[in-house]
Amino acid sequence: MTFDERLELARTIRARVKDLEVPAWFEDQANAAAAEATEITRELAGAFGWDDVDLDGMNAEEGAARTLAALLDCMACPHLRRGGPQPALARLAVRRVDCLRCAHTVCRPPSDEVDRCDWCGARGVQRFQPAAIQLGMTLVIGDRCRDCSTATSSRSAA
Numbered sequence: 001m002t003f004d005e006r007l008e009l010a011r012t013i014r015a016r017v018k019d020l021e022v023p024a025w026f027e028d029q030a031n032a033a034a035a036e037a038t039e040i041t042r043e044l045a046g047a048f049g050w051d052d053v054d055l056d057g058m059n060a061e062e063g064a065a066r067t068l069a070a071l072l073d074c075m076a077c078p079h080l081r082r083g084g085p086q087p088a089l090a091r092l093a094v095r096r097v098d099c100l101r102c103a104h105t106v107c108r109p110p111s112d113e114v115d116r117c118d119w120c121g122a123r124g125v126q127r128f129q130p131a132a133i134q135l136g137m138t139l140v141i142g143d144r145c146r147d148c149s150t151a152t153s154s155r156s157a158a
Helices: 003-017 024-048 060-071 078-082 146-152
Strands: 088-091 096-099 129-135 138-144
Touching: 003 060, 024 129, 024 138, 060 129, 060 138, 060 146, 078 096, 129 146, 138 146
Parallel strands: 088 138
Antiparallel strands: 088 096, 129 138
């Protein structure tokens, strides 16, 4: 599936879940996982000196949709697929979304993809902007091309 197809699917998903009623127990667990992910994000930001960690929802709908589209190209670890809501770490360069336990597994991106945007997959990118964006209970980490950086940055929304 191309990025544009995933982006359209992500927009559809986001539109449908706005009015979705979820059981109170699930919402409580999801909120707790998101709060834990926020704490982990802040700790990592401090440890690594990240200055572009977005805890405020990025560039509203477009940024969230583009990030979800990037996540749709990732494989989730089995613990996320079977377990309840929990914090997750998405490493776009290796197209993986892992629970905190599996996030300790060392994965290196393929060497022939050093010019690929981790968000949209565009090739031939010369200059990247690294980003760490929290989307709900998932911390998404990757390198963005100029277009994805503009679309996902809360600084461009003003």
